[in-house]
Amino acid sequence: xxxxxxxxxxxxxxxxxxxxxxxxxxxSLSVDAGKVLGVVGESGCGKSATSLSxxxxxxRTATVEGSIRLGDRELVGMPDDxxxxxxxxxxxxxxxxxxxxLDPVIRVGAQLEEAVRIHRDVPKQEAREMAMKGLASVGIPxxxxxxxxxxxxxxxxxxQRVMIAMALINRPRLLIADEPTTALDVTTQAQILxxxxxxxxxxxxxxxxxxxxxxxxxxxxDEVAVMYAGRIVERASVDDLFARPQxxxxxxxxxxxxGRHRAGERLHQIPGTPPSLLNPPPGCRFAPRCDFVMDxxxxxxxxxxxxxxGTAVACHxxxxxxxxxxxRAARDDAP
Amino acid sequence: MVRxxxxxxxxxxxxxxxxxLAVFVLFGPVLRMQSDISPARLYAGKNPTPxxxxxxxxxLGLDKPYYEQYLITMRRLVVGPSDxxxxxxxxxxxxxxxxxxxxxxxxxxxxxxxxxxxIWDAFPVTLSLxxxxxxxxxxxxxxxGIFSAMRPRxxxxxxxxxxxxxxxxxxxxxxxxxxxxxxxxxxxxxPPSGYVPISDPIGWLYHLILPATVLALQFAAIYVRITRSQxxxxxxxxxxxxxxxxxxSEKRTVVRHAFRNAMLPIVTMFGLDLGLLLGGAIxxxxxxxxxGIGWLTVQAAKRLDVPTTAGIVLFSxxxxxxxxxxxxxxxxxxxPRIRLE
Numbered sequence: 001x002x003x004x005x006x007x008x009x010x011x012x013x014x015x016x017x018x019x020x021x022x023x024x025x026x027x028s029l030s031v032d033a034g035k036v037l038g039v040v041g042e043s044g045c046g047k048s049a050t051s052l053s054x055x056x057x058x059x060r061t062a063t064v065e066g067s068i069r070l071g072d073r074e075l076v077g078m079p080d081d082x083x084x085x086x087x088x089x090x091x092x093x094x095x096x097x098x099x100x101x102l103d104p105v106i107r108v109g110a111q112l113e114e115a116v117r118i119h120r121d122v123p124k125q126e127a128r129e130m131a132m133k134g135l136a137s138v139g140i141p142x143x144x145x146x147x148x149x150x151x152x153x154x155x156x157x158x159x160q161r162v163m164i165a166m167a168l169i170n171r172p173r174l175l176i177a178d179e180p181t182t183a184l185d186v187t188t189q190a191q192i193l194x195x196x197x198x199x200x201x202x203x204x205x206x207x208x209x210x211x212x213x214x215x216x217x218x219x220x221x222d223e224v225a226v227m228y229a230g231r232i233v234e235r236a237s238v239d240d241l242f243a244r245p246q247x248x249x250x251x252x253x254x255x256x257x258x259g260r261h262r263a264g265e266r267l268h269q270i271p272g273t274p275p276s277l278l279n280p281p282p283g284c285r286f287a288p289r290c291d292f293v294m295d296x297x298x299x300x301x302x303x304x305x306x307x308x309x310g311t312a313v314a315c316h317x318x319x320x321x322x323x324x325x326x327x328r329a330a331r332d333d334a335p
Numbered sequence: 336m337v338r339x340x341x342x343x344x345x346x347x348x349x350x351x352x353x354x355x356l357a358v359f360v361l362f363g364p365v366l367r368m369q370s371d372i373s374p375a376r377l378y379a380g381k382n383p384t385p386x387x388x389x390x391x392x393x394x395l396g397l398d399k400p401y402y403e404q405y406l407i408t409m410r411r412l413v414v415g416p417s418d419x420x421x422x423x424x425x426x427x428x429x430x431x432x433x434x435x436x437x438x439x440x441x442x443x444x445x446x447x448x449x450x451x452x453x454i455w456d457a458f459p460v461t462l463s464l465x466x467x468x469x470x471x472x473x474x475x476x477x478x479x480g481i482f483s484a485m486r487p488r489x490x491x492x493x494x495x496x497x498x499x500x501x502x503x504x505x506x507x508x509x510x511x512x513x514x515x516x517x518x519x520x521x522x523x524x525x526p527p528s529g530y531v532p533i534s535d536p537i538g539w540l541y542h543l544i545l546p547a548t549v550l551a552l553q554f555a556a557i558y559v560r561i562t563r564s565q566x567x568x569x570x571x572x573x574x575x576x577x578x579x580x581x582x583x584s585e586k587r588t589v590v591r592h593a594f595r596n597a598m599l600p601i602v603t604m605f606g607l608d609l610g611l612l613l614g615g616a617i618x619x620x621x622x623x624x625x626x627g628i629g630w631l632t633v634q635a636a637k638r639l640d641v642p643t644t645a646g647i648v649l650f651s652x653x654x655x656x657x658x659x660x661x662x663x664x665x666x667x668x669x670x671p672r673i674r675l676e
Contacts, residue, residue: 057579088582095580100573103592105599105670114591115581150671166581 002072003030004206005054005174009066012046012053016061021277023049025230026066028305031206031223033173036197038209038221038238040253044274046230047210051176054208055093056083070174089119091174092167097183098159102151108135108162109147115166134165138195157188164195171203178210193220214257218242226250229274229285231302236311243330246313246322248290251329284316292317292325336667336674343663347656354652355412359405362645378444394423412439412649440646445638450646453631460530461627464550464619465612467543469605471551472558477601479555480562481594484570495559502556511549511622518545528624546623550616554608561604565597572596599670603662610658614651 012024024046031037039047053064056075068075070091075083095101103111112131116122122130128147135143138161151159160180167175177196181189197220200207209220217224217238224241226234226249234247245251252270272289275281281288287297296316297303305312308319315322375392383391392398396407411420416437424442425433436442438451446453483492519527525545531538569575570593578588615629624630628647635643667673 055580057576084582084584086582087580093580095573095577097573101577103574103578103596104672105595106592114583118582118584118587152672163577166577 004033004071005208006030006069007050007054007067010050010053010068011065012049012058012062013065014049014059014062016278018278022230022280023062023277024053025277025280027225027227027230027232029225029232029235031174031208033206034200034204035222036200036207036209036220038211038217038224039227040211040214040217040224041227042212042274044277045227046277047212047227048178049230050227051093051178051208051210054174055087055091055176056080057087057093085119088115088167088172089170090172091176092170092172093176093178094160094163094167094180096179098156098163099183101163102159104151106150107147108149108151108154112147112162112166112169115169119170130169131165134169135162137168137199138162138165139191140165156184157192160184160188160192161195164192164199168199168203168205171205173205174208175200175203175205176208176210179212180209181216182211182213189216196220214253226253229280230277231285231314232305232312233286233315234311234313235305240309240311244309244311244323245326245329246308246311247286247315248292248317248325249286251325252289254329284314292321339667339674340660340664343660347660350656351653355409355649356405358645358649358652359408362641363404364401396420408441411441415439440649441642443635443640443643445635445640445643450643453643454628454646454650457626457628457631458613459532460625461613461615461620461629463530463533463539463543464547464616464625464627465609467540467547468550468554468612468616469609471548472555473605475551475555476558477562480559481566481589483559483563484566485589487567492563495563499556499560502552502559505553506618507549507553508618508622510552511546511619514545514549515622530625530627543625546619546625549622550612550619558601558604561601562597565600566593569593569597595669599666602665602669606658606662606665607655610655613654613658615647 007030008028010024010027011022014021014023027046027050029037029039039050041047049058049062052058053062054068054070054075056078058064064076066076070086073086075086102108109128109131112134113124113127116127116130117124120127131147132143135146140146140158140161146154151162154162160183164180175196180196181192184192193216196207196209199205209216211217221238223235223237225232226241226247228249234241234245234250236244236246241250242254245254249270252268255268256270258267270289275285275288282298282300282302284290284297284302287293290297294316303314303316305314313322317325375388375395375397378395379387379391396404399407407420410417416424416439421430421433421437424437428436434449435452436447436449438449440450440454442449443453479491479495479498483489483495486492515527518524526542529542531542533539566589570589572593574596575588575593578592583592613628615627615632617629617632619625620627620629621633628651632644632647634640635647663673
């Protein structure tokens with residue numbers, strides 16, 4: 001069976017005053033229905049640009065090349081009105097900051113009803129009914145009253161629930177969640193993640209979960225793609241990623257996790273900062289920060305993703321070193 | 336909502352009270368200290384004898400202490416002139432005749448007529464000019480501002496920037512004179528001056544369209560700029576992205592979401608500008624010979640007609656306070672967050 005979402009060779013470039021910035025540089029990934037793919041990486045690595053490219057929500061200054069297939073439809077180059085018909089119906093997205101993601105002057109109920117009526121020609125009463133069920137399904141108490149609330153009358157967790165209800169109201173086949181819990185406190189985070197997991201099974205949607213939190217990845221995902229500076233450096237099942245990480249960047253991420261260091265010891269960190277995407281270095285983009293860097297790493301062409309034991313990794317290191325160092329990074333239990 | 340309204344009205348009443356006090360002090364004691372124009376003397380006509388001045392002083396109640404004068408003034412403003420005052424100021428005339436001479440705002444020095452009458456005759460002119468002009472400037476600036484924000488740096492956006500610069504840097508009297516010269520004098524498309532009451536709508540529009548448009552162009556320039564910047568701000572907000580992610584059309588996103596939010600500061604500014612203009616658009620009224628509040632202000636000032644000037648200041652203050660209250664109410668209706676504060 002073909003994957004529900006299949007992205008290949010995605011290049012997203014922003015035109016800026018200083019020149020083109022290649023935020024996404026040849027990303028390929030795919031998600032099956034009912035599965036969760038996590039995309040991890042630090043800020044500015046192109047996670048969000050990837051998800052916005054799929055949704056077609058990038059500003060005019062961005063150009064998207066490559067292929068994005070949803071089911072049997074190609075989204076790159078699709079006319080605006082056709083893409084619009086898919087957004088909110090076949091694919092939906094929830095965003096990082098629930099505090100600002102709802103329209104502040106419109107009642108929550110009206111915003112949910114709008115999501116229904118944009119795509120379906122149903123009577124107002126029925127849309128209202130669906131909005132109420134939507135709120136109930138995300139665990140909002142007394143949904144009928146809550147329809148009449150304004151966003152500012154709700155807490156952050158409550159608003160994120162509304163966002164989720166709104167995203168799922170038309171039963172999309174693909175749900176993109178862009179750091180859905182980053183702005184929430186820890187207890188609310190867990191509730192929201194549980195909710196996404198439950199609803200995913202219920203709706204049988206494919207989920208693309210963007211996060212920088214490996215804990216969230218371990219808890220939620222079936223597969224993981226690790227991004228660095230606009231490229232995917234490692235793609236693996238969640239078990240493999242934590243048990244046998246292959247890429248030096250992934251090792252750095254794993255050993256940097258708090259809770260993996262002993263008390264009184266400094267937290268491990270990856271030295272240096274990610275390169276500027278305005279003028280990226282040739283070869284492997286992680287080379288300047290890599291402990292295992294070799295001469296071939298600093299020259300084009302950059303290492304391509306190649307698959308070993310089910311894990312795709314973009315690295316010149318030999319298999320033996322990767323196995324040894326990967327085991328060292330994964331020495332402790334996964335978070 | 337009712338409590339909100341009551342609070343705003345009380346606040347407005349306090350402002351009006353302070354203004355009455357300031358007007359009384361400035362146009363009474365202070366004016367007399369600065370010059371020796373005594374109101375009594377101005378009333379008494381040319382070269383009056385001291386006895387005549389003394390008699391007028393008594394007639395006007397100016398011989399009483401200031402606090403008493405203020406209380407009388409306030410009483411007159413709130414409940415209208417007392418019978419005693421009417422009897423004193425217009426003995427032997429019918430009540431109707433007397434109403435024309437004595438009013439809540441006092442009587443004009445220059446003419447035997449109440450300030451109330453002067454203001455109420457002038458106000459429809461200013462009101463007509465302001466309302467027509469406001470319609471024109473909103474019709475120009477809101478769409479232009481929105482479209483400029485939709486396509487920043489486009490030809491339309493750049494043209495509207497030029498329009499804003501021209502509109503803001505050309506004074507209305509200069510633009511007004513140009514318009515008069517070409518459209519009224521050279522080509523005689525529009526009448527050069529005058530006002531026709533709205534009971535004749537076509538004549539009303541025909542006489543007002545030129546001054547209203549000239550006035551509107553200046554305001555349109557400001558409103559294009561604020562609409563554009565507000566829209567640009569709102570279009571970058573997360574909720575706009577949410578609307579797009581729902582599959583909302585561009586038109587729906589812009590009108591129902593972004594503009595709905597961008598409107599709030601525009602409404603505030605609009606209400607205040609209306610209030611300001613209703614207190615008299617002096618330059619445009621004088622340029623086009625429209626006998627509105629602004630024109631009346633100039634006349635009164637030229638003739639040292641203190642009661643009329645003071646009356647207009649007070650009247651304008653009341654209009655602005657009312658405009659403020661209306662702005663607050665409209666904003667509360669538009670923005671649920673304000674209602675709760």
